[in-house]
Amino acid sequence: MVTAIRRRVGTVALHTLLIVGGLLMTFPFVWMLLTAFKGEGQMIQDPLAWLPDPWRASNFPDALDAMPFGRAYWNSFYIAAITVVATLLTASMAAYAFTRIEFPFSRSLFVVFLLTQMVPTQVTLVPLYVMLSHFGWIDTHLALILPAIANPFAVFMMRQFIRAVPIELEEAARLDGANRWTIFTRIVLPNIKPGMAALGIIVFLGSWNSFIYPLIFLNSEENFTVPMLLASFKGQHGGLDYGMLLAASTISVVPMLIAFMIGQRKIINSMAASGMGGR
Amino acid sequence: MTTSTLSRTTDARRPATDKPDSRRTLLGRRRRERWWAALFLGPQLAALLVFTLIPLGFAVVLAFMKWDGLGEKSWVGFDNFQTQFSDPTFRDAVLNTLTLGLITVPVGLVLALLIAMALNNVRGKTIYRVIYFLPVVTSSVAVAVIWQMLLASGDLGMLNNTVHDWFGITLPDWLNDPDWVMVAIAAVTIWSSLGLNVVIFLAGLQSIPAHLTEVARIDGAGPLRIFRHVTLPLLSPTIFFSFVVAVISSFQAFDQIYVLVDPDHNEGARTIVYQVYDLGFKKFEFGASSAAALLLTLMTVVVTVAQFGMQKRFVHYES
Numbered sequence: 001m002v003t004a005i006r007r008r009v010g011t012v013a014l015h016t017l018l019i020v021g022g023l024l025m026t027f028p029f030v031w032m033l034l035t036a037f038k039g040e041g042q043m044i045q046d047p048l049a050w051l052p053d054p055w056r057a058s059n060f061p062d063a064l065d066a067m068p069f070g071r072a073y074w075n076s077f078y079i080a081a082i083t084v085v086a087t088l089l090t091a092s093m094a095a096y097a098f099t100r101i102e103f104p105f106s107r108s109l110f111v112v113f114l115l116t117q118m119v120p121t122q123v124t125l126v127p128l129y130v131m132l133s134h135f136g137w138i139d140t141h142l143a144l145i146l147p148a149i150a151n152p153f154a155v156f157m158m159r160q161f162i163r164a165v166p167i168e169l170e171e172a173a174r175l176d177g178a179n180r181w182t183i184f185t186r187i188v189l190p191n192i193k194p195g196m197a198a199l200g201i202i203v204f205l206g207s208w209n210s211f212i213y214p215l216i217f218l219n220s221e222e223n224f225t226v227p228m229l230l231a232s233f234k235g236q237h238g239g240l241d242y243g244m245l246l247a248a249s250t251i252s253v254v255p256m257l258i259a260f261m262i263g264q265r266k267i268i269n270s271m272a273a274s275g276m277g278g279r
Numbered sequence: 280m281t282t283s284t285l286s287r288t289t290d291a292r293r294p295a296t297d298k299p300d301s302r303r304t305l306l307g308r309r310r311r312e313r314w315w316a317a318l319f320l321g322p323q324l325a326a327l328l329v330f331t332l333i334p335l336g337f338a339v340v341l342a343f344m345k346w347d348g349l350g351e352k353s354w355v356g357f358d359n360f361q362t363q364f365s366d367p368t369f370r371d372a373v374l375n376t377l378t379l380g381l382i383t384v385p386v387g388l389v390l391a392l393l394i395a396m397a398l399n400n401v402r403g404k405t406i407y408r409v410i411y412f413l414p415v416v417t418s419s420v421a422v423a424v425i426w427q428m429l430l431a432s433g434d435l436g437m438l439n440n441t442v443h444d445w446f447g448i449t450l451p452d453w454l455n456d457p458d459w460v461m462v463a464i465a466a467v468t469i470w471s472s473l474g475l476n477v478v479i480f481l482a483g484l485q486s487i488p489a490h491l492t493e494v495a496r497i498d499g500a501g502p503l504r505i506f507r508h509v510t511l512p513l514l515s516p517t518i519f520f521s522f523v524v525a526v527i528s529s530f531q532a533f534d535q536i537y538v539l540v541d542p543d544h545n546e547g548a549r550t551i552v553y554q555v556y557d558l559g560f561k562k563f564e565f566g567a568s569s570a571a572a573l574l575l576t577l578m579t580v581v582v583t584v585a586q587f588g589m590q591k592r593f594v595h596y597e598s
Contacts, residue, residue: 014397021394022410025474028425029413031437035428048440094323102309103316109324116331120531120579122552123572126341126559127334130348150326180315209418211534212552216560227420231538234424242428242435253421260416264409271415271475272482 029257036060036247043242059247066237066244069251071222072229079141079225080207083148084200091154091199092162092192096184098155099162100170113152122212129216143217144225148207154199157274161195162188198270201263205271208256226252341569348563359570369571371546372554373578375461379550380529382465383472388518388525390469391476396510398477399484408481411474419471423538426467430454430539454540457547464536464548471535472528476521483517484510512595519594523586530579551575 035043036059037052046053063069097103098110128147129138137143165188173183189196214228224232230252237244260267342359346352363369394411398404414422429437432452439450453463487510495505533552536542542549542557549557551571559568 011401014401015403018394018397018401018407022407024470025410025413028422028429028470031429032425043435048437048444090322090326093319097316097319101312101316101319103313106316109320113327116327116335118527118576118580118583119331119335120527120552120572120575122531122533122555123338123569123576124331124334125555125572126565126568127337128330129559130337130565131334146326147330150323150330152327155323180319184319205416211418211420211537212556215537216556227418230418230424231420234538245424246428249421249424253417256416256418257413260413261409264412265405267416268408268412268478269482271412272478 029253032246032250032253035242036250038243040241040243056243059243060251063233063237063244063248063251067229067233067248068222068224069226069229069248072224072226073255075141075223076208076225076227079144080204082145083207084203086145086149087151087154087203088196088200090149091151092158092189092196093184094155095158095162096188099159100167100188101180113155117152117156125212125216132217138217139219139223141223144207144210144213147213148203148210151203153274154203157199158192158195161192165191197266198273201267201270202274205267338569338572341566342573344566346565348565355566359566360574362567363571363574368546368549369551369554372549372551372571375547376530376532376550376552378461379465379468379532380526382462383468383529384522384525386465387469387472388476388521391473391521392480392518394473394477395480395484396506398481404481408474408478411477413474414471415474417471419534420538422467422471423535426470427454427539430463430467455545457545460540460545460547464532464539467535467539468529468532472525476525479517479521480514483514487513515594516596519586519590523583526582526586527579530575530582551578 031050034050034052037055037057038059039052039054039056042049042053094113098106098113124147132138132143135142137146169187169191170183173187178186208225209227210225211227211231214225215231218224218228221229221232230249233248234245237248343354343356344352345355345358398407401407428435430439430453431437432439432455434440439453442448442450451459453459491513492505492509495509500508531552532550533556536548536550536553537556540548542553552575555568555572555575558564558571
């Protein structure tokens with residue numbers, strides 16, 4: 001009886017703490033949504049009011065008129081999509097070679113892959129910039145896509161998944177005369193679909209939210225990705241018009257948040273898996 | 280190791296089906312395997328070479344040169360490194376970066392562990408997980424835009440004004456005061472990455488077999504002892520991994536800071552990566568920028584190696 005009551009009290013206390021934490025997590029988003037409807041005048045007269053008075057929906061069309069958000073969405077989307085496809089394919093191919101093909105220096109090469117993971121991407125900023133301007137790729141999306149494909153973490157994660165594919169499946173196909181490529185596309189890839197989905201989500205989010213590369217490699221507004229456009233919006237229209245700036249940031253995050261809510265289970269599990277070294 | 284063991288077993292089985300006597304076929308097969316390896320590794324290896332390894336080598340060379348990107352390059356030996364060491368802005372950048380790490384890593388990980396343990400014991404995990412994860416999927420730029428307004432000074436600052444109205448306490452000018460700006464940046468960083476560590480720890484906790492904690496409970500161990508002797512050791516590989524990642528990402532902090540405060544106006548917010556960016560892309564001192572970046576790499580490698588050295592003492596791996 002006493003333990004039951006104590007357990008009850010404990011549960012209530014836990015929920016209370018978790019809810020307070022949850023409010024801290026959501027409050028900035030709620031505040032953003034509400035403030036996005038406020039007029040400039042209200043921000044100055046009564047900055048602490050929670051609710052907009054009057055509600056001013058025009059901040060949204062104004063923000064959309066001021067900056068090409070539609071364009072930025074398309075840019076971010078197709079850049080992320082190509083990066084995902086290219087990374088998944090090349091990383092799983094490399095991981096297959098490391099796991100199932102015997103070749104000289106296989107282990108040392110894998111160690112090199114692992115070590116490059118320790119190199120902070122920032123070290124290559126200047127050299128990459130110089131190189132990409134030689135190629136004439138500055139202010140093009142190639143500058144964002146191609147460097148992102150080099151992804152040792154992706155190789156490492158795919159290797160974990162390929163190792164789990166039973167080798168007997170491969171041997172059976174080999175006896176039937178299948179070559180390496182056929183085995184890879186027909187047997188390995190279908191068996192590592194969950195791993196590829198998880199990695200795909202991680203790479204997509206990384207590309208979508210990446211900021212320092214667009215900041216350095218892109219110049220013209222029509223090439224900007226969503227985060228880059230928002231940062232530039234802040235620079236140009238920041239000032240005192242909080243309403244419009246928060247309308248812009250609402251435009252830049254809400255579609256992503258909705259997509260997240262829809263795929264939340266898959267997305268969260270993938271990210272959790274990445275944090276556990278791809279297990 | 281598994282790689283070679285696996286293929287060796289295949290090789291051992293092969294001769295039974297191939298012609299076992301023919302050395303030439305075996306050699307031919309080896310050679311063919313090398314071609315396949317080259318084909319499969321090629322694209323990823325080429326990308327790594329062109330976009331990571333060659334630029335890394337180039338960065339090392341540049342660090343010993345003076346170059347603005349357009350004019351003549353000239354060798355300057357260790358000058359760039361010496362300038363960085365004697366430059367107070369670089370020293371500030373290192374100290375600020377370390378401060379950020381010293382706040383975000385312990386506070387972030389302990390909070391995440393506590394929340395994950397709380398979640399592990401209640402119903403409604405799914406909804407809590409989603410809520411705590413919202414900032415993780417939000418771009419750091421948007422996070423910084425929102426928090427900049429919440430933390431602003433003067434009449435428009437939501438947090439400071441509310442606290443002043445309710446409690447009569449005057450809070451510091453978070454984003455403009457060099458002494459407080461790293462605390463504000465650390466808080467925003469923890470806020471935006473907390474959810475990721477929570478779900479990672481929660482996944483780790485859920486992979487601990489229930490019978491282990493059950494056995495300890497039957498033996499009369501209290502919750503604290505169970506945590507100390509069962510949960511913590513079993514979770515230690517996950518915690519270690521998050522620890523390494525958290526330290527590295529605190530060293531590489533840039534996005535949120537760039538949008539939240541302009542380090543040119545508040546030196547307290549200058550981090551090493553900002554220094555690299557500032558030297559390279561605002562002042563066009565490519566050599567100095569590369570030198571600062573290499574020092575960051577060195578710092579990362581030293582700390583990561585030290586962490587792996589500590590691993591044996593604190594991390595429990597099941598055999």
